[in-house]
Amino acid sequence: MLNRIKPVFKQAGLLLCALSLSGQAVFAADKPASAAMPHLSLEHGATQLIVDGAPFLVRGGELENSSASSADYLQELWPRLQAMHLNTVLAPAYWELIEPQEGHFDFSSIDHLVATARQHRMKLVLLWFGSWKNSMSSYAPAWVKRDQARFPRAARTDGSGLEILSALSQANLDADTRSFTALMQHLKDTDAHEHTVLMVQVENEVGMLPEARDHSAAANAAFAAPVPARLIDYLAAHKDALAPPLRQAWQAHGYKTGASWAATFGESPQTDELFNAWSEASYTGKVAASGKAVYPLPMFVNAALMRPGKLPGQYPSGGPLPQVFDVWKAAAPALDFLAPDLYFPNFVEWANKYAQPGHAFFIPETGRVSAADMAANAFYAFASLQAMGFSPYAPEFLSAEEAATLGEAYRVIEQLSPLLLANQGTGKLVGIRTPAAFDGTVDLSPQQVAFDPYRFDVHFKQLPGISVGAKEEAELPGAHGGLIVRLGADEFIVAGTGMILTFASKDPANPIAGIESIQEGRFEKGTWIAGRTINGDDSNQGRELRLPSGKFGVFRVRLYRYH
Incomplete structure (x- = not known):
């Protein structure tokens, strides 16, 4: 069916070039089957997603959990997603729909998803809802759920069962692995030519709730057994770079080897979390490795983050969180990266924990x-943290006004994609965002950005007027964030919302920076199209660049120095 629903373009060569440069999906009927499959590559200091030979920036949206389960329901969503300027949709692949009877596979839900994505010129990231989704096992098929003797559950300390498949069960692992591997084989058979599916997330927000670890008989036996040598060897090889809590726990117990988990790291909820991280990461890593052996798309896991002051089990214990990064890396080398599901107000803080060099x-x-x-978070992530992609959850349920706002921002990111991709990791690209605390308190302090010999002072409050006695006014309304790209010695692209920029010179011979010109405009296929020239009242008589609140503007700025 998929081969019968191919987009056909008359000028495939020109389209391929234009769309790959703009970071959009590439579709060409005559694309050679030998084209390299999607993969990750370190390019000028940034790890980027390479699609059909060109770097690709994911302007994504993750569908609500149930949206992709109905062909008719999904069909209604595509125009709305296109209107928001998405180029990629993240969508579940449901174990219960793919293998409704053991050993009998039905890929119709995947085939429809892939075919309609192609029709609407979208790419896909598939999310494997297999053994675990948000810790629970609700997406396992009925034949798994009903046979708890064969497919055992995790247990609480009192022995009662949880709706969580035990990571200590070989039968559970074998069943999940077989189905996931069949999915990857199907993608290889049906999508290796088109590359509609770019990456795969393996499981979803794994971790134990409401206790810190599985207390089944198998889990208790593994907890009492020696910590696996593979983990100890990894910790020893990376001792100086381990997460501080892990290193301190191991050090406090004499860097033991060949001992139980409690003897090696101490008796604590944190040790329970280390054990659960190893158990679920090993399981997830084996599922991923089996799928990769068939069709090696980039694969990752996502993390449900933890609130301040909470203990393991009060958040999904053992998920790919910073304190157990080392355990995940040791247990699941087949995974390409660990990703955060970032819903907390302190976006900047959490994003920096995952954006590791x-x-x-x-x-x-x-x-x-x-x-x-x-x-605003997307601008910051793409520019300062070299993000490969950004994906709001359930964009299909945004209000019309919110959808229009996200669409306007994604339209700007679409225009800027060639610049972003060319400059990630080079030092010529900087993101700006007002940091916030977990309680939502926003730090509106001015920020400084250096592009020698210039300094940009970024303000999030109205600047005082030039008249005597003028006072600084209140916070600019709405969101605050954006990015700056250096085009040349004195020339910059500035994009974003809710900011005022002033400029200074670090050159002793010419200590004052002036604005030579400001153009408002846009990019079309990498070419700058100038709009208004901004001056006079709109630049405070040549003193500042204003990025209006509630809009996402793009400006080309030329500076000069004088004394």
Whole structure:
């Protein structure tokens, strides 16, 4: 069916070039089957997603959990997603629909998803809802759920069962692995030519709730057994770079080897979390490795984050969180990266925990803030953290106004994609965002950005007028964020919302920076199209650049120095 629903373009060569440069999906009927499959590559200091030979920036949206389960329901969503300027949809692949009877596979839900994505010129990231989704096992098929003797559950300390498949069960692992591997084989058979599916997330927000670890008989036996040598060897090889809590726990117990988990790290909820991280990461990593052996798309896992002051089990214990990054890396080398589902107000703080040098950074889920704030976060992530992609959750349920705001921001990111992709990791690209605390308190302090010999002072409050006695006014309304790209010695692109920029010179011979010109405009296929020239009252008589609140503007600025 998929081969019968191919987009056909008359000028495939020109389209391929134009769309790959703009970071959009590439579709060409005569694309050679030998084209390299999607993969990750370190390019000028940034890990980027390479699609059909060109870097690709994911302007994503993750469908609500049930949206992709109905062909008719899904069909209604595509025009709305296109209107928001998405180029990629993150959508579940449901184990219960794919293998409704053991060993009998039905890929019709996947085939429809892929075919309609192609029809609407979209790419896909598939989310494997297999053994675990938000810790629970609700997407396992009925034949797994009903046979708890064969497919055992995790247990609480009192022995009662949880609706969570035990990671200590070989039968559970074998069943999940077989189905996931069949899915990857099907993608290889039906999508290796088109590359509609770019990446795969393996499981979803794994971790134990409401206790810190599984207390089944098998889990208790494994907890009492020696910590696996593979983990100890990894910790020893990376001792100086381990997460501080892990290193301190191991050090406090004499860097033991060949001992139980409690003897090695101490008796604590944190040790329970280390054990659960190893158990679920090993399981997830084996599922991923089996799928990759068939069709090696980039694969990752996502993390449900933890609130301040909470203990393991009060959040999904053992998920790919910073304190157990090392355990996940040791247990699941087949996974390409760990990703945060970032819903907390302190976006900047959490994003920086996952955007580690030399590692891919991708945000598969985000939300619970206004569309303008999500967009400001996207600008920051793409520019300062070299993100490969950004994906609000359930965009199909945004209000018309919020959808229009996200669409406006994604339209700007679409225009800027060639610049972003060319400059990630080079030092010529900087993101700006007002940091916030977990309680939502926003730090509106001015920020400074250096592009020698210039300094940009970024303000989020109205600047005082030039008249004697003028006072600074209140916070600019709405969201605050954006990015700056250096084009040349004195020339810059500035994009974003809710900011005022002033300029200074660091050159002793010419200590004052002036604005030579400001153009408002847009990019079309990488070419700058100038709009208004901004001056006079709109630039405070040549003193500042204003990025209006509630809109996402793009400006080309030329500076000069004088004394």
